[in-house]
Amino acid sequence: MSFSKEALKIDAAAETEKITRWMRQNVGRQFHKQGAVVGISGGIDSSVCLALAVRAFGHDKVLGIAMPESESNSESLDLARNLAEQYGAKFIVEEMTGPLKGFKAYDRRDEAVKKVFPEFGVGYKSKIVLPPVTEKDSFNVFYLTIITPDGQEKTKRLPLTEYLQIVAASNFKQRSRMTMLYYHADRLNYAVIGTGNKNEHEQGFFVKFGDGGADIKPIAHLFKTQVYQLAEYLGIPEEIRKRTPTTDTYSAECTQEEFFFRVPFEIGDLVWLGMEQEVPVDEIAQAAGISAQEVINIQNDIKRKMRTAEYLKMNPLHLD
Amino acid sequence: MSFSKEALKIDAAAETEKITRWMRQNVGRQFHKQGAVVGISGGIDSSVCLALAVRAFGHDKVLGIAMPESESNSESLDLARNLAEQYGAKFIVEEMTGPLKGFKAYDRRDEAVKKVFPEFGVGYKSKIVLPPVTEKDSFNVFYLTIITPDGQEKTKRLPLTEYLQIVAASNFKQRSRMTMLYYHADRLNYAVIGTGNKNEHEQGFFVKFGDGGADIKPIAHLFKTQVYQLAEYLGIPEEIRKRTPTTDTYSAECTQEEFFFRVPFEIGDLVWLGMEQEVPVDEIAQAAGISAQEVINIQNDIKRKMRTAEYLKMNPLHLD
Amino acid sequence: MESIEQKIRNYIVENFLFGDETVLFNNDDSLSENGIIDSTGILGLVNFLENEYQISIKNEEIVPENLDSINKIVRFLKTKFESMTIAS
């Protein structure tokens, strides 16, 4: 019995049944909440979570919220609206540019970007990227890419202070969204659904008390490639399933692969599952079609990120 | 050996030593953070936390942040500023009216207030209160009090929808403050100090992912009456130690006793400690100077709140 | 016609248990101590009773002895109905 991509296959019907029963029990008996709020971005994860919530609680007890801001991809809003309509969920739009300007989020970020690229200004876009994992094991060093108004890309390694400030200011986005979701959840006595998948949840690809701030995370145990299987079963529209996952954070279009995961999901998920199941490195390498050294480096990268994620997932510490 | 107020006495010097060693170890080795951010309100709890942080990390590695908004008590800012200066901590002011208006927090709250009191408008103030615990055991039913421009008070029981909306909209304040604290913490690679005491932490007098969102809570194991002892030892100015604890949330001045705890701290802490130490009800009643029935009702109230607090303290749930 | 007991039970199952009828509790079980309703739920229940039965529940009536089990609620409603009959 050899290790292959088949190992990532799930029984979507059984998984859906298991997840929705668990959601119903915990949101009702544990939390004493009477429905659920889901922030929907037009991406695959939040779409699957909305569909699961509707199955768990009934369409009239689920509120989908789209939260566009001035740097959002403009087609996301239509995708979110159509999705809510398809599943019969309640739907509202909350414009987030106001709160973000109130926090001076854009200004604080661009101040740091300008320290690295003094020419940065109106019409420019920016994003932070990590280089892909290769045969050489390396620490995670972030790069800043700007795109000039005429479409030219420039990239530099980020000094620590500017890196931290750009990330800190960008985090206003996720924390403001959490704040808005909880406003509606608190108002309706609903729970907030966290839409992170296993890759995001365990490797720490979320903002503490931002998108990480939720009551229940129905797909946090599923690899991204498994979320796609669930999406197909649940009838998520193809135009959502075909989109490249982005960070939804930076003004320049930025894929999750270039910002954080550093390898394609089909490879990363397989290498990670192999690690969990203690499959020999060579066998994983063969199944994924990469070298043994790359497998080792990807696994090291995942382990390092999981260590960092501990802080992000930790409850506030206190003495007894 | 009989039960008395003496049971709440702590050795402030030893306690300070224990707390600061624990803070240093966890913020450094656990979190890999290089200092701490403390939101300072001019109240006793945040003042003690600032003083502890300065002892733990050194004054140049602590940033105190005052976050006034249009409904804040105006003397709080001066108290906060003077406190930071006294302990040599770095200090900044972040105006929060902008983000709150961006979220439409005031409008959303006042919309619900007007449904209960249609005359509510400019120049009016409002707050939510709970009646005190008495000899009769009762559920927690909230009342809305408004104060007219000429100082007249009016009170009505809050219908569920309006109660939830007022609380939900008020929660923008705590969540916006958390968001601002983490901006600076993320930018400086610092930890965020949570300033809740044991009464707040265990009975759930905090907003989930608002003031409850922090990395480390140095006084979450201390009764309010014990925080006062620590404050004296640490040299917190008398003008802070003498203030009545308020919610710092509602436009009308609102004490923590009337909003949440329902009994004076000297009584509530003693009754609670007695419950923890399994002291007979009669003995507690004698020590606190109240009736046995009141002791029982206060203990029931605390137990009910501790059950509700479980949801507030829970990490996001996920399947394995 | 649906009994008062049944109507209240339906309200609770529908609103606090997402219609899950496998959660068993009998008419004398404490709703708060069995984790079926929390304090917010009690307020919702008060709203429901006021609207459904056209009664006005006083502040001092929102206590466990009137509302903390299905049977207690039924007894409480009956005293409310009686006082209304006398008053009219």
Added chain:
Amino acid sequence: MESIEQKIRNYIVENFLFGDETVLFNNDDSLSENGIIDSTGILGLVNFLENEYQISIKNEEIVPENLDSINKIVRFLKTKFESMTIAS
């Protein structure tokens, strides 16, 4: 004069351990695996080395074999100094 080893150790103890000298680690211990420095700390260390020793560290040099223990850092710095001498 302070040795390079000592200077780097002081930087680490001061910035990542709040001056707590009771945390013991020797010059060969992995800084990342022993939980003394995380990835943000590595970036801070790079900044410190660049400023302190007036060197420029290339992207491809930010790897565990150059930076993950005090001895590795010292060896790395020596090769940087040598290449500067040759270049000048």
